[in-house]
Amino acid sequence: MNSAPAGHVLILGGTTEARHLADELADTPALRVTSSLAGRVAAPRLPVGQVRIGGFGGAEGMARWLREHQVDALIDATHPFADTISAHAARAAADAQVPLLTLRRPGWVPGPGDRWHPAGSLAEAARLLPGLGERIFLTTGRMGLAAFAHLTGQWFLVRSVDAPEPPLPPRMAVILDRGPFTLEGETELLGRHRIEVLVTKDSGAHATAPKLAAARAAALPVVIIRRPPAPQGVPTAETPAEAAAWLRTTLA
Known part of the structure; x- marks a missing residue:
């Protein structure tokens, strides 16, 4: 890392990319990382670091959580089809005035013979x-x-x-x-x-x-x-490395 980010980041997770991002950020001493899982899977694969499980109570509840826990950046790394939580994240980030990034792996592309x-x-x-x-x-x-x-x-x-x-x-x-x-x-x-x-x-x-x-x-x-459309106006990263780079810039 060129410069280590400092602050509190909330990762809306449950995906492989979310776990890899938590891994990448785990050794950053000044950065507090919290991963949030929806709790829909009985035995989820847990990321490293602090984890919360369960809903927030809609966009208003998420915004309140962001403020109460002094979150400095929000990364939506949920499943590409988790459109409800993504919409809530966009509204909550705007309400709490917290920078938001969407981390979405690229979709599949048909090839010859498909x-x-x-x-x-x-x-x-x-x-x-x-x-x-x-x-x-x-x-x-x-x-x-x-x-x-x-x-x-x-x-x-x-x-x-x-x-x-x-x-x-x-x-x-x-x-x-x-x-x-x-x-x-x-x-x-x-x-x-x-x-x-x-x-x-x-x-x-x-x-x-x-x-x-x-x-x-x-x-x-x-x-x-087909995937539902992502919230408009939210920057997007395709890999955990891109998300980490955005976080370094955002929290610099």
Whole structure:
């Protein structure tokens, strides 16, 4: 580091990038780092340093927390689809007059041989499925399965970290697992369950990208759900190193 930042930074985390950023900042003596996790996963991977778990009570509650804990910078490193918390972060940072950065890994880009069908939402993804296949590998997480609960002509293989809760598709099997995954493992999984369609969100994570390569090799259609737009006017970094550089400049 050219100059060590000093102050208190709050990282809205839960992602690999958030943990790596906390690691990178851990050895900065004058910097206090707090990572905040939503608490939606039963056994989250905890970052180094101070951790708080749970919600803030909306944008107003987050702004109050920023002021009460004398936060000097806020970094939103949540999942690209955590649009509610990102909107709250933007409002809270503006209200508390705290500099805000969004840390988002780049999205996936289709390559030769990919058969992608973009969808703007889980509901739109569900509408596409009857025309694409009957055996579906669903990797959109456990929180949005209600969008597929009305589909009776499809069978779903659902993979999530924690067990999903109703409403659920009537014909389904569940695998509890978390990445990183391998191309060999994903290829075997698709073949063993005779998968015809992959449904995923454009999370952009390297740990879960092998499923796309496996689908490409098997010439399977992929319904990929587009990311919600990031809050306007908020600077963005794509890597923890870029976020750390922003923090050095901001807290100089």
